[in-house]
Amino acid sequence: MADRYDVVVIGGGPGGFRAARVAARRGASVALIEKQYLGGTCLNWGCIPSKALLAAAHALLAARHAAEMGLDIPSATPNWPVIQQRKDAIITGFRKGMAGSAKAHGFNVIPGRAVITAPGRIEVQGESGNTSLEAGKIVIATGSETTLLPTIPVDGRTVITSKEALSLPNIPASMAIIGGGVIGCEMACVYAAMGTQVTIIEALDQLCPMTDQWVGRLLEREFKKLGISSLVSRKVASVDTSVAPARVALEDGTTLNAEKVLVSVGRRAVVDETVAALNLRMNGRVIAVNDKLETSVPGVYAIGDVVGTTYLAHGATAEGDVAAANATGADERMEDYDMVPRVIFTFPEVASVGKSERQCEQLGLDITVGKAFFKANGRAVAHNALSGQARVIRDNATNNVVGITLVGEGATEYAPLASTLIGKSDKVTKIIFPHPTVSEVLEDAVLDAVGPVLYGPPGL
Numbered sequence: 001m002a003d004r005y006d007v008v009v010i011g012g013g014p015g016g017f018r019a020a021r022v023a024a025r026r027g028a029s030v031a032l033i034e035k036q037y038l039g040g041t042c043l044n045w046g047c048i049p050s051k052a053l054l055a056a057a058h059a060l061l062a063a064r065h066a067a068e069m070g071l072d073i074p075s076a077t078p079n080w081p082v083i084q085q086r087k088d089a090i091i092t093g094f095r096k097g098m099a100g101s102a103k104a105h106g107f108n109v110i111p112g113r114a115v116i117t118a119p120g121r122i123e124v125q126g127e128s129g130n131t132s133l134e135a136g137k138i139v140i141a142t143g144s145e146t147t148l149l150p151t152i153p154v155d156g157r158t159v160i161t162s163k164e165a166l167s168l169p170n171i172p173a174s175m176a177i178i179g180g181g182v183i184g185c186e187m188a189c190v191y192a193a194m195g196t197q198v199t200i201i202e203a204l205d206q207l208c209p210m211t212d213q214w215v216g217r218l219l220e221r222e223f224k225k226l227g228i229s230s231l232v233s234r235k236v237a238s239v240d241t242s243v244a245p246a247r248v249a250l251e252d253g254t255t256l257n258a259e260k261v262l263v264s265v266g267r268r269a270v271v272d273e274t275v276a277a278l279n280l281r282m283n284g285r286v287i288a289v290n291d292k293l294e295t296s297v298p299g300v301y302a303i304g305d306v307v308g309t310t311y312l313a314h315g316a317t318a319e320g321d322v323a324a325a326n327a328t329g330a331d332e333r334m335e336d337y338d339m340v341p342r343v344i345f346t347f348p349e350v351a352s353v354g355k356s357e358r359q360c361e362q363l364g365l366d367i368t369v370g371k372a373f374f375k376a377n378g379r380a381v382a383h384n385a386l387s388g389q390a391r392v393i394r395d396n397a398t399n400n401v402v403g404i405t406l407v408g409e410g411a412t413e414y415a416p417l418a419s420t421l422i423g424k425s426d427k428v429t430k431i432i433f434p435h436p437t438v439s440e441v442l443e444d445a446v447l448d449a450v451g452p453v454l455y456g457p458p459g460l
């Protein structure tokens with residue numbers, strides 16, 4: 001007889017794991033099926049390994065700039081095998097932690113590949129054979145994989161994806177990165193710091209094209225200081241791997257040589273035979289869901305990268321909360337996706353929440369943009385982190401703060417604080433910002449945007 005669970009979650013990435021934990025805490029019997037490693041892309045090939053490498057890169061750059069702070073550090077060079085070992089140890093440590101957390105929260109982790117055979121019925125293809133499960137509710141959290149380019153095949157050696165880029169055996173002399181989005185830019189920072197000659201080729205007219213133009217331009221300027229060349233509004237036509245280094249030809253006729261070519265043009269949802277039997281309604285290439293995260297099949301929910309809403313781990317967990325609550329009798333909704341902070345861990349970092357200036361323009365909002373700069377902030381200057389700024393958007397019709405972007409060292413850590421400042425303009429007056437902290441850049445930018453609303457025009 002098939003084992004029966006109230007909720008079966010497919011995929012043990014951040015979305016699925018959170019959904020399983022929340023459903024179990026709400027009293028449901030829960031199984032989580034994972035075909036590879038707990039933690040999914042985020043822990044094993046995404047957020048955490050990239051941040052481990054970025055942390056090493058950051059420390060290396062800090063050591064190289066130490067003389068500016070009066071420190072004599074004669075040589076700072078990367079020991080790549082140790083950097084890799086540290087990264088791998090961090091991953092395996094958290095994997096173990098997640099297995100322990102599943103036990104502590106009272107849900108079963110079943111290793112194997114899940115295939116939904118009918119609504120409420122799942123087959124798990126495990127190493128020791130197949131088992132069948134019955135599920136009251138199902139949460140699909142199968143994640144995403146790298147989008148590939150048909151004309152530039154990945155061979156895993158010269159032409160690679162972010163997965164290989166996180167575990168290269170050596171620091172390459174040169175790297176061409178096709179795609180200047182979040183992942184491409186983060187990997188550019190890692191390898192530029194390690195001494196690789198990095199070139200980013202981005203088809204659109206700015207780096208990180210989902211951000212406002214000033215952010216892309218600021219990153220481009222800062223990347224130049226790291227030795228990264230950014231070719232925007234340029235497209236790669238072909239890559240010749242029959243020569244070493246590979247020859248990368250751009251559509252405008254120019255060529256460049258690169259020991260490694262990283263393809264980083266986005267992620268696509270994993271929608272495969274796992275869910276084929278359900279014949280789910282799709283929204284383009286991702287699974288269509290309503291604001292309760294329920295798919296076109298009642299009782300089947302989908303969250304995270306497979307629904308293509310945020311492509312962020314914390315977006316997946318936020319959706320996991322809602323889906324798990326709804327799968328266990330609640331009536332919750334994902335309300336405002338603008339409030340999922342958009343974070344980029346480049347040098348300098350970027351954090352945005354609420355609406356961007358571009359979105360406001362598209363919506364036809366009449367806005368005021370307040371600004372403040374890292375070079376005018378005591379703590380940032382003390383830390384030798386002079387590049388960066390905060391911009392705060394006020395909607396002039398309501399006088400509410402509708403969007404905040406912070407670019408600068410450590411910016412991502414301020415995303416939750418920025419979230420609390422979205423809304424009524426007097427929210428900033430309810431918070432006491434400790435001095436001297438970088439958070440004061442946010443306070444200054446909010447006051448620059450809403451000061452006239454709170455205190456009247458300057459000079460009165």
Ligand code: FAD
Nearest residue numbers: 011013015035040041042046047114143304305311312313
């Ligand atoms: P995933 O994490 O992809 O997990 C899906 C899981 O489902 C996988 O473990 C897979 O093995 C399993 N699975 C699939 N099919 C089946 C099946 N049939 N049966 C059983 N198991 C199955 N996001 C951030 O927020 N911050 C960052 O700093 C960040 N950095 C990133 C850096 C890189 C290089 C990459 C690639 C991504 C990064 N992301 C980051 C994105 C983040 O990793 C994803 O948004 C997040 O992992 C999505 O979570 P998920 O639960 O939807 O899916």
